[in-house]
Amino acid sequence: MADADAISEEELRRLGDFLYRRTGMVFTESKRYYVQRRVNDRMAATGATSFASYFARLRSDFGGEVEQFINAFTVNETYFYREDHQLRSLTSDMLAERLETRAGPHPIRIWSVPCSTGEEPYSIAMWLLENWPPVDVHDIEIVGSDIDTRAIEAAEVGVFSKRQLMRLSPQLIAKYFVALDAERWRILDDIRGSVRFTPVNLIDPAETRPHGRFDVIFCRNVLIYFDDAARRIAAENLYENLAPGGFICLGHTESMSRISPLFEVRRFADAIVYQRPAQAYG
Amino acid sequence: MPLIRRGPPEDSKAVPTEPLARLRAGDAEERWAAARALAGHEEAVDALAQALHAEGDRGVREAIFTSLAQTAGPASARAIVRCLRSDDAALRTAALDTLRVMPAALATYLPGLLADADADVRVLACDLARHLPAEISTPMLNARLGHEPEPNVCAAAVDVLAEQGDSESLAALDACGARFAGSAFLSFAIRVARQRIGAKASEPRG
Secondary structure, eight states, X not given: OOGGGSOOHHHHHHHHHHHHHHHOBOOOGGGHHHHHHHHHHHHHHHTOSSHHHHXXXXXXXXXXXXXXXXXXXXXXXXXXXXXXXXHHHIIIIIHHHHXXXXXSSOOEEEEESSOTTTHHHHHHHHHHHHHOGGGGTSOXXXXXXXXXXXXXXXXXXXXXXXXXXXXXXXXXXXXXXXXXXXXXXXXXXXXXXXXXXXXXXXXXXHHHGGGOOEEEEEEOSXXXXXXXXXXXXXXXXXXXXXXXEEEEEEOTTOOGGGTOTTXXXXXXXXXXXXXXXXXXXX | OOBOOOXXXXXXXXXXXXXXXXXXXXXXXHHHHHHHHTTTOGGGHHHHHHHXXXXXXXXXXXXXXXXXXXXXXXXXXXXHHHHTTOSOHHHHHHHHHHHHTOHHHHXXXXXXXXXXXXXXXXXXXXXXXXXXXXXXXXXXXXXXXXXXXXXXXXXXXXXXXXXXXXXXXXXXXXXXXXXXXXXXXXXXXXXXXXXXXXXXXXXXXX
């Protein structure tokens, strides 16, 4: 891009503030190139001729631009059975403990947030069917949520490329997908129907709270994009969304202990996860 | 297949309609919800601050701190800073964690904390300085170290300066070393800090 089109330091700061207030994601001068590319894309898509006119459109949310803008900034790079040691831990330890300790015949609720284009919640569904015999006697509700509404639409369609299926065996692909052509596969309708997708902003309790309480939450590789203040808010929202005694799985580079003291560390054979204490601290 | 599609669940426990009243009443879950509902409300800072000292549940206390941090005004910062003087170690630690996520408030209050009459508060302030940009906190630490009478505070300041100090820090380190020439630990720490600052100064820029 020509230098004349580059956004100024002050414009970048205003844009960063805007994005932070709405999503908790932090974009500063160090990510100028990343930001500039996405601003250019959105300016081209909206026909804006200057940053000032684009920013005015964004602030007034003209034509739903806020949603489009946030969508442009999210990262949707994932694949099936990613960090499957946590899926092993789900079926070897976490679910058994939940069934032992929770009261009442409610469905087991599992939340994948952010779910990106659906790989994670569908992986959970497939993993349970493949590796957890009690799946036949329990109702299980899987919810996938993301701030990126385009990603959610793609997740609901359920069409994936070879790269996204790279960790799956040919047997699993044959069992759970229908080939559309040489490069694309659609997940079976039965699996699609077992996951409910919703939009959510993790730092807005008005959006997280209506999702109710879950037995297990997968929240991987998103808190790294937040600053410390937003992480605290997200952690408290996630705490609210966990049933007492429920578990949360983070990405392998993330540690809840560095974010919030609300959770207890649980070391299982296959994974280290975090748990909402079964009782209030007192 | 047994996996099921369900409609949206019923809303989890609703936010109390009178959070100020509920903040010090009801069970921990209600107080938690009340504390979170008051986030960002300047007029609720006093009530949150009072509840902080009375609250026995660690989780609720955490929610109160986060709500004060979200309010982010001078009153909420003052309320959090007051907790640094508490005899309750958990409360002091939670206050430190909260101030770390309030860099603007921290920058405002740090000079006062570094000059506090209580040496324990000054030690904590040195650690807080680590979480501000070096160009803001290093001059404050240099100034403090130049005449700090308490060796534990000096040790805390030297530890931070070893990470983020600059050439301006050397005189303050030397002054501190001269005042505490008999302290083997401080002499060692100052020598390490000087070496690190020197190594950093000789690093190529780029």
